[in-house]
Amino acid sequence: MKVIAFNGSPRRGGNTEILLSEAVRGVKDNGGDVTTYNLDSLNLRACLNCGKCDDEGLCVVKDDMQTIHQEIRSADRIIVSSPIFFFSVSAQTKIMIDRCQAFWAEKYVHKKPVPPGMFGRKGLLLLVGGMKQNEKNVGFQCAEATVRAFFRTINVQEHHTLAFDAVDKKGAIKDHSTGLQEAYEEGKKLVARNVAA
């Protein structure tokens, strides 16, 4: 089962990456074949809203997103991980998501959603925020809404989310009582075999 994972944090070795690596370990322990992309290291330009994907069904901006588009197209499982920055996903994550407007055009303008593959397409969202969330959880809600729209656009029909608040200092997630274990278990569950409906 092909899995791709996006690390949306620019802080290498930070909380998002630690959490993601636990989920990736779970995927591998359950037989998944996973590739991780550190979005901050890629050459990704922000969406220009040039409208070419509406016309042609493809993004015409030539950068590392060409590879990411191919990877998204052929993945059975997709993991997005991001820190909360100003009450939403990081800019690195948002740039990648916005560039998937080409998939939106493919699905809704050209009526050709990404095929579900052999196992159906499923997702996992990992979020880490430094602030103690109040009952409104605004940061997590905003990030969830963005990534949910992304997942549905690329035809990931269902996903689970793990969100950890009050995790701020680099590496603080290691002190969380359940965080790493939960991420590992979600990684394992993500590749439990399912056949597309």
Ligand SMILES: Cc1cc2nc3c(=O)[nH]c(=O)nc-3n(C[C@H](O)[C@H](O)[C@H](O)COP(=O)(O)O)c2cc1C
């Ligand atoms: C630019 C910036 C904006 C941030 N905004 C928020 C925020 O709105 N809410 C929050 O809970 N934490 C916020 N944080 C804290 C980070 O989410 C927190 O430090 C997180 O653990 C970083 O994860 P990382 O180590 O993977 O980069 C912000 C941090 C930065 C650098």
